[in-house]
Amino acid sequence: MTGVRLRGVWGRLAEGIQARPSSDGHRSGVWGRLATLVDVQEFRPRLAEDIEIREFTHRWGTDYAMIANPRDLVYYRLTPEELEVARLMDGTRTVKEIVVDRLKGSGDLELSSVADLVYELSFGNFLDRPFVDVDAAVQRALHPAPGARQRVGRFFKTLRLDWKGADRLVRWFYRYLLRWFFLKPVLLIVGVVSVGGFLAFLSIVRSGDFSLTAESAASGFLILMGLNYLLTFIHELGHAVVLTHHGRRVKSAGFMIYFGSPAFFVESSDGLMLDRGQRIAGAFAGPYAESVVSGAAALLVWLFPEAAFSPLLYKFAVLNYLVLFMNLIPLLELDGYWILSDFIQVPDLRPRSLSFIRHDLWHKLRKRARLSRQEVGLALYGFLGVGFTIFSLATAGFFWKNVFGGLLLSLWNGGVIPRLVLVLLVLVVLGPIVRGLINLARAVSRRLRALSQRVRFRLERKWRVEAAGLIDALPLFDDVPEEVLSDLAGRVALRTFGRGQPVVRQSERAQAFYVVRRGTLQVVEEDVATGN
Incomplete structure (x- = not known):
C-alpha cells in the first residue's frame, strides 16, 4: 500500500514532521501527536448530521447518488462505490480502516481514491469539521473583496x-x-x-x-x-x-x-x-x-x-x-x-453523443465494427444536435433581420444618441462571439503548447528525470535495477489526450504502458451484449 501526498500547507507540514526523527521511533510527544493529526491515514472522517443523500437507479445501469450540503448548497455526484465509502464515514474508522473494510467487502485496495474522496467531501464541508482553506484565506488577505469598479x-x-x-x-x-x-x-x-x-x-x-x-x-x-x-x-x-x-x-x-x-x-x-x-x-x-x-x-x-x-x-x-x-x-x-x-x-446525453462522434464513431467505421443500438442513438442525436444548432443560428438571424431590421436602420439614421444605442446593442450581441473567438485562440494555444512540450521532452534531460521518478514511484517497478529504469525513461514519449478521448479501447490490446503525468484517467467497462 502506498502513502498519499497531502496538498498545500498540510502537505509541507507532513513532510517536515516525517523528516523529524522521534527519540523512541514512535509517534510520541507534541510532534507525534501533530503527525497523527495531519496523517490522512489516521484521520477519522464523519459526515455532518445535516448531510442529505439520495440514490437514483437508471435502467441503463448508470446508477448514481447525490450528496447535498444544505448549509452551503453544495452538491456532489457519487458513484455507487463512492457512496459505499461515504456511508463508512461515521467517525469510528480511520481512512486506513475504511480501505481495509472495502478490501473485505469488494476486494478493492486503493488508499488514494478513498483519501481523495475524503478530501473532496472535506473541501465541500460535508464532514463534521469545518474546512479551512488556508491558501484561499491567504489570497483573500492579499486581495481583499472587490469594490464596485472591480465588480x-x-x-x-x-x-x-x-x-x-x-x-x-x-x-x-x-x-x-x-x-x-x-x-x-x-x-x-x-x-x-x-x-x-x-x-x-x-x-x-x-x-x-x-x-x-x-x-x-x-x-x-x-x-x-x-x-x-x-x-x-x-x-x-x-x-x-x-x-x-x-x-x-x-x-x-x-x-x-x-x-x-x-x-x-x-x-x-x-x-x-x-x-x-x-x-x-x-x-x-x-x-x-x-x-x-x-x-x-x-x-x-x-x-x-x-x-x-x-x-x-x-x-x-x-x-x-x-x-x-x-x-x-x-x-x-x-x-x-x-x-x-x-x-x-x-x-449526460449531449456530451456523450458529441464525445462518441469525435472519438469513437470514426474509429469504429474504420474498423468496420458493428454499432450497438445505443451507439446508433448517440450518433443520430449528435448529428441532429449539430444540424439544429446551425438551424437555430440561421433562424435567429432571420428574425433579427425581419423584426428588428427596420428599427436598426432608423437608429443609424436618427442622430448621435440613437447611433450610440445601436453601437451598444451591437457590442452586446457580438460580445459572446468575441469571447468564443478568444476561447478558440486559447484552444489553439493549448495545442501549440502541447506540441512544444513534446519537442522539449525529446530535447531536455529534466523531462527524462521526471519520467524516471514517476515510473520508479509505481509499485510494479520496485525491483527494477537503476540502469533498466534509466533505459525506460529514455524510451518515454509524451502524449496529450483531450477530455473524453479514449486512451485504450475495451477488447483492444494496449500498444504502450501509460503513466499519468497530469490529469485523471477514468476506466469504463462496457457490457458487450447491451453496449452499456
Whole structure:
C-alpha cells in the first residue's frame, strides 16, 4: 500500500514532521501527536448530521447518488462505490480502516481514491469539521473583496451578475400568488388558456392580417423588448417556484448575456435532489408558464384584431412561440433536453453523443465494427444536435433581420444618441462571439503548447528525470535495477489526450504502458451484449 501526498500547507507540514526523527521511533510527544493529526491515514472522517443523500437507479445501469450540503448548497455526484465509502464515514474508522473494510467487502485496495474522496467531501464541508482553506484565506488577505469598479469589470468579463437572496423573493411569490397554480382547477384553467391561445395563434397566421416586416417605432421596439424580458423572468420564476413547492431552495438568481441576448437565470442545483418526475416537472414549468403568457397574448390579438396593440402583441407571440419551440426541442441544452434526458435516464446525453462522434464513431467505421443500438442513438442525436444548432443560428438571424431590421436602420439614421444605442446593442450581441473567438485562440494555444512540450521532452534531460521518478514511484517497478529504469525513461514519449478521448479501447490490446503525468484517467467497462 502506498502513502498519499497531502496538498498545500498540510502537505509541507507532513513532510517536515516525517523528516523529524522521534527519540523512541514512535509517534510520541507534541510532534507525534501533530503527525497523527495531519496523517490522512489516521484521520477519522464523519459526515455532518445535516448531510442529505439520495440514490437514483437508471435502467441503463448508470446508477448514481447525490450528496447535498444544505448549509452551503453544495452538491456532489457519487458513484455507487463512492457512496459505499461515504456511508463508512461515521467517525469510528480511520481512512486506513475504511480501505481495509472495502478490501473485505469488494476486494478493492486503493488508499488514494478513498483519501481523495475524503478530501473532496472535506473541501465541500460535508464532514463534521469545518474546512479551512488556508491558501484561499491567504489570497483573500492579499486581495481583499472587490469594490464596485472591480465588480463591473468582472461582469464585462463573465457577462453575469448573481444575487444570493433570490430564494426569499421566490418564496414570497409562492406564498402569496403562485401556490394556487398547483391546484387542479387552476391548472385546468391556465391549460385552456395555453391550448386555446395556440389555436388562436394558428388562426391568426392563416388569416394573413399581420406581418413581421411591418415598420416599428422605437417605442414599439422598447415595449416588445420589455415584454420579452418580463416573459423570461416569468419563465425562470416557473422553474424556481417548482423547487419551492417541493421544499427545495434557490441557490441564486441573476442576469446574464446569453448568446448576445440579455436574460435572467435561476441557479436551481437543489433540484438535483428531487425525484425524476419532479425534475421533469421543474424543467417543464418554465416553458409551460411561457406558453400561458403567449397564449393570452394570442387570444387578445384574435379577439381584438383592430386594436392598436394587436400588431405589437402579434410579434410578441411569434417571437415567444419560436423561443418556446427552441426550448422544447431536446437538441440544445435547454429545457427540452433536460426533460428528455431525465425521461430516458441518460443525464449526460449531449456530451456523450458529441464525445462518441469525435472519438469513437470514426474509429469504429474504420474498423468496420458493428454499432450497438445505443451507439446508433448517440450518433443520430449528435448529428441532429449539430444540424439544429446551425438551424437555430440561421433562424435567429432571420428574425433579427425581419423584426428588428427596420428599427436598426432608423437608429443609424436618427442622430448621435440613437447611433450610440445601436453601437451598444451591437457590442452586446457580438460580445459572446468575441469571447468564443478568444476561447478558440486559447484552444489553439493549448495545442501549440502541447506540441512544444513534446519537442522539449525529446530535447531536455529534466523531462527524462521526471519520467524516471514517476515510473520508479509505481509499485510494479520496485525491483527494477537503476540502469533498466534509466533505459525506460529514455524510451518515454509524451502524449496529450483531450477530455473524453479514449486512451485504450475495451477488447483492444494496449500498444504502450501509460503513466499519468497530469490529469485523471477514468476506466469504463462496457457490457458487450447491451453496449452499456
